[in-house]
Amino acid sequence: MSEENIKNLEEIFEARIARDEKIEPKDWMPEKYRKTHIRQMSQHAHSEIIGMLPEGNWITRAPSLRRKVALLAKVQDEAGHGLYLYSACETLGISRDELYDQLHSGKAKYSSIFNYPTVSWADMGAVGWLVDGAAIINQVPLCNTSFGPYARAMVRVCKEESFHQRQGFEIMLSLCRGSKEQKAMAQDALNRWWWPSLMMLGPVDAESVHTEQSMKWKLKRKTNDELRQQFIDQTVPQADLLGITVPDPDLKWNEETGHYDFGEIDWDEFWQVVKGHGPCNKERLSARVNAWDEGKWVRDAAMAHAEKKELNKLKEVV
Amino acid sequence: MKKNVYQYILSIADNSLILGQRLGELCGHGPNLETDIALTNISLDLLGQTRSYFQYAALLAGDDKTEDDIAFIRIEREYRSILLVEQPNTHFGYVIARQFLFDVYHLLFMEKLQFSKDETLSAIAKKGIKEVSYHERFSSDWVKRLGDGTEVSKLKMQEAINDLWRYTDEMFHVSASDKAMISEGIGVDVVALKERYYAKVTEVLSDAMLEVPEGKYFQKGGKEGIHTEHMGYILSDLQYMQRSYPNMKW
Numbered sequence: 001m002s003e004e005n006i007k008n009l010e011e012i013f014e015a016r017i018a019r020d021e022k023i024e025p026k027d028w029m030p031e032k033y034r035k036t037h038i039r040q041m042s043q044h045a046h047s048e049i050i051g052m053l054p055e056g057n058w059i060t061r062a063p064s065l066r067r068k069v070a071l072l073a074k075v076q077d078e079a080g081h082g083l084y085l086y087s088a089c090e091t092l093g094i095s096r097d098e099l100y101d102q103l104h105s106g107k108a109k110y111s112s113i114f115n116y117p118t119v120s121w122a123d124m125g126a127v128g129w130l131v132d133g134a135a136i137i138n139q140v141p142l143c144n145t146s147f148g149p150y151a152r153a154m155v156r157v158c159k160e161e162s163f164h165q166r167q168g169f170e171i172m173l174s175l176c177r178g179s180k181e182q183k184a185m186a187q188d189a190l191n192r193w194w195w196p197s198l199m200m201l202g203p204v205d206a207e208s209v210h211t212e213q214s215m216k217w218k219l220k221r222k223t224n225d226e227l228r229q230q231f232i233d234q235t236v237p238q239a240d241l242l243g244i245t246v247p248d249p250d251l252k253w254n255e256e257t258g259h260y261d262f263g264e265i266d267w268d269e270f271w272q273v274v275k276g277h278g279p280c281n282k283e284r285l286s287a288r289v290n291a292w293d294e295g296k297w298v299r300d301a302a303m304a305h306a307e308k309k310e311l312n313k314l315k316e317v318v
Numbered sequence: 319m320k321k322n323v324y325q326y327i328l329s330i331a332d333n334s335l336i337l338g339q340r341l342g343e344l345c346g347h348g349p350n351l352e353t354d355i356a357l358t359n360i361s362l363d364l365l366g367q368t369r370s371y372f373q374y375a376a377l378l379a380g381d382d383k384t385e386d387d388i389a390f391i392r393i394e395r396e397y398r399s400i401l402l403v404e405q406p407n408t409h410f411g412y413v414i415a416r417q418f419l420f421d422v423y424h425l426l427f428m429e430k431l432q433f434s435k436d437e438t439l440s441a442i443a444k445k446g447i448k449e450v451s452y453h454e455r456f457s458s459d460w461v462k463r464l465g466d467g468t469e470v471s472k473l474k475m476q477e478a479i480n481d482l483w484r485y486t487d488e489m490f491h492v493s494a495s496d497k498a499m500i501s502e503g504i505g506v507d508v509v510a511l512k513e514r515y516y517a518k519v520t521e522v523l524s525d526a527m528l529e530v531p532e533g534k535y536f537q538k539g540g541k542e543g544i545h546t547e548h549m550g551y552i553l554s555d556l557q558y559m560q561r562s563y564p565n566m567k568w
């Protein structure tokens with residue numbers, strides 16, 4: 001194809017996105033669009049799968065049967081999200097095995113928040129309330145993103161995430177209305193999860209490398225800083241309702257801007273975790289690699305069995 | 319009479335509780351996403367059944383007992399689950415073998431329990447049959463896949479079946495409280511299920527190109543509350559929060 005032809009196609013493509021038309025897998029698309037979407041969707045899928053681990057950590061120790069069942073169902077939802085995000089990714093011509101390879105080799109990233117440990121039951125509340133809360137703020141705009149399969153997957157993901165967030169808040173509410181020990185457990189969880197949740201919305205705009213292009217393709221509708229402010233404005237009154245304190249001495253309502261002012265985020269910590277040196281990076285990745293490696297004989301057997309069955313069917317026909 | 323029904327419920331529900339708990343350990347660690355989701359589903363079904371049973375048991379017990387008191391605040395000797403369900407997730411072959419050997423029994427059991435004279439137990443069984451027949455199909459299919467898959471999977475599946483075989487006979491033991499329940503038309507006469515159980519298991523194993531173990535020595539004790547060494551660790555996890563923070567609402 002000549003350069004002029006490609007330029008033409010690109011113009012048509014950009015015009016379609018500007019008109020809010022959905023791009024479907026078989027449509028022509030610039031290579032960069034395809035690669036960017038594989039990167040973002042697979043990161044999202046990996047985050048769902050790695051995200052199962054910190055919460056899975058409490059399934060066997062949940063304090064009541066009702067909580068145990070709800071937690072299991074929640075972690076299972078995350079597996080489901082991973083499954084259809086991987087499938088959406090596969091429509092762009094990459095296999096699930098390749099995507100797993102990228103995760104296992106450390107080439108692909110996932111949300112850094114999951115490299116923090118879940119050390120108490122209250123963390124199940126805090127993760128639902130704050131982490132899923134921040135995730136929703138990131139993800140709701142994606143229901144209108146330009147790539148059709150991603151947008152459609154996100155509609156379902158967001159519905160479930162918002163249920164998870166309410167569930168997390170409800171865990172926190174029970175703790176805060178409970179005994180002194182329970183309330184202390186909730187406060188401790190907020191102390192540990194607050195700052196990582198703010199970091200979860202990404203580096204400050206000046207350092208965010210993908211923002212401009214992503215905005216154009218509607219992979220992003222607001223900047224990281226705007227999303228972070230939205231998250232803080234929405235969450236602080238919820239903490240007030242719970243009667244626990246956000247661990248930021250500089251947090252103050254600003255009448256003029258109509259937003260909360262907040263303290264300095266420790267970006268050194270953020271980059272340390274992103275670069276693989278957080279409290280649980282090694283554990284999370286090795287848990288996934290182990291599950292995959294130890295499952296190899298099972299997957300091989302399933303394939304071999306399916307082939308035998310297919311062969312038998314053929315023999316019957318002959 | 320109520321006391322007998324209460325004890326009888328524990329002997330059914332504890333199997334679901336302990337197996338559900340064991341499967342819960344695997345969530346996020348399955349050989350692929352689809353299997354992970356399926357095993358979590360089974361765990362959810364079993365724990366859902368457990369809740370229905372224990373809510374009923376709590377009602378019978380009176381004195382403000384809750385489903386969680388029954389699930390979490392007992393000593394090991396008071397759990398009535400069979401030894402099979404507490405066996406560890408040694409590898410995926412064991413997970414499937416344990417599930418299969420239990421599911422075949424569980425389905426036969428539920429099919430009878432639905433005719434119990436106790437309306438609540440009958441209702442729980444009717445609802446549970448659909449779930450348990452899915453479990454049985456899932457685990458039987460996997461026994462066949464692994465048994466008739468590769469050389470490696472065949473060995474592993476056979477190893478797991480051989481090792482867990484000694485826990486199968488206990489399912490057909492009748493305790494004193496079971497006897498009373500059977501004669502009242504509330505409980506299931508498990509002895510009568512034995513022949514069909516082994517016939518079904520043999521059929522699936524032979525479809526899977528696996529050997530039916532010839533072991534004649536069996537283990538028992540769970541129904542009397544005498545468990546394997548694994549049980550204490552399961553309960554340490556299960557009861558951790560309730561023991562560390564007693565008398566609280568979650």
